[in-house]
Amino acid sequence: MPPMSPMSGNLASFRFADVSNSTTLGATRLTAAEAFSILSQLALASRRGERSLCRKSAATVRALASASDRNRRRLAASGAACVLAAAFRGFSRGGGSESFDILCGILSSLVLVFSFEDEEVLSDLGSPESLDSIVLILRCGDSSERSNAALVLKEIFSFDGDLARAAARVEGLIEELVGLIRDPISPRCAKAALLAVFHLMVSADEWMAARLVRMDMVRLVLESLVDSESDKRMSEVALAAFGRLCSFEPGRKKAYENALTMPVLVKKMFGVSDLATEHAVSSLWVLCKNWQGGEEEGRGGGCVGEALQLGAFLKLLMLLQVECREGVRERATDLLKHMYENEHGVGCIDNKDFKGLRLPI
Structure with missing residues (x-):
């Protein structure tokens, strides 16, 4: 991405207090300039370690991406995955437990816009500190947060076999995924964990x-x-x-x-x-x-x-x-x-x- 610039004044409609207003956001047609400015704010907050601002910026990305497929594509094309992955790695340094809520929020935004064909995204999410944080989310997150963590691992494992083999040696990673399969907390979470482990097996x-x-x-x-009669992709993997x-x-x-x-x-x-x-x-x-x-x-x-x-x-x-x-x-x-x-x-x-x-x- 090009160098980040401060948030421009044309983003009044994206005040952080309004990110939960899905009706307003659903009608918003996000421009490339607006997407760039939002991501600039997020990157700047991440580099400075400003937890509150980073949490709000990630929530803005998540709300906009959830509001419409057009917004999601715009954010993805503007490099949202790279910015979010870098933020996730940054707040994972020094122990993810101190920034657990922020990390969960970043990950839930990332799964909406990610592209794991980008080596920069893989490098950040596949780093030891990021993987440790993902394991923490698998262990302590709620159903949705655990599903997001398993989904991210599945995408990483399916794209890069070397990274999958390295990740398998991270303490607790395989055990947490298998635990979600044996004792599922939701169908979505169990399926995400299954696919993650299956892709791990392939490598x-x-x-x-x-x-x-x-x-x-x-x-x-x-x-x-036996249980995946109607799920072609699950059967194949x-x-x-x-x-x-x-x-x-x-x-x-x-x-x-x-x-x-x-x-x-x-x-x-x-x-x-x-x-x-x-x-x-x-x-x-x-x-x-x-x-x-x-x-x-x-x-x-x-x-x-x-x-x-x-x-x-x-x-x-x-x-x-x-x-x-x-x-x-x-x-x-x-x-x-x-x-x-x-x-x-x-x-x-x-x-x-x-x-x-x-x-x-």
Whole structure:
């Protein structure tokens, strides 16, 4: 953004005492100059550490952005996310507990105008002091404030895998998110926390994956997939997260032990989206190819046998008859061959299944 200037005199209609008047603000057509002046005031208050003025400025941004989509776009285009993220980082220094109310207000304004494609925003919100403050809000905020904190983390994690892995090591961050999933205080908050953790899983390294597995996230992911029948995006992210955990041995072990694993994966192969199909097939491939047998062998012939009994073989055949990405086609073909060779008398494959195929296997 260009250098900040003092607030101009043409902002009389935005007196801080009037920010709660949604009727007035809803009729306001915010100009670029007015947006710039409001953000200038906020940046100046932040740099000077003026808590009261910063709180009021953030409230003005929040009220205007909430009043109309046009105002929200105007503020976003004027760099509101950068100003708010810098203010959040500034008031996080020295311990966020001293500025808790201000930080919550800034974050609730930020979620209305943020753009996490901006490296400056990511740098400020991903700083150690900012992440500590976000954890504090997750722990002590009300339902709306916790939802905002989880939403911000979700956006950070989905955009920058390196930052996600670094954030996972911040004390208490994962625990607070998982706590919001296990004991939800509102549907919005639980969904935001789920998406944040799922995006964290997608970027997980071996250390993080092992930690998430110990926190019973394999079960939580599978249960969320059962509950997300009508939510395509949630299913896609959850399947991606599950696949990442299954790429490590501890995650596969938990997946083999869970009775929901095969039914959920086979069901999600169709009826959600191409991306969900890709993730479901990939997880099935990883689990079936790495199956070593064991105590669960009696459960329908183990991993492969259970998948066959649930109709995975026919679904894979159907998948090969439609357009799909080459990587998905290769894994589906390899998985079909593996199932055929390891049927072990389960009796779920019939040579008639191969008749009339449009494309050869």
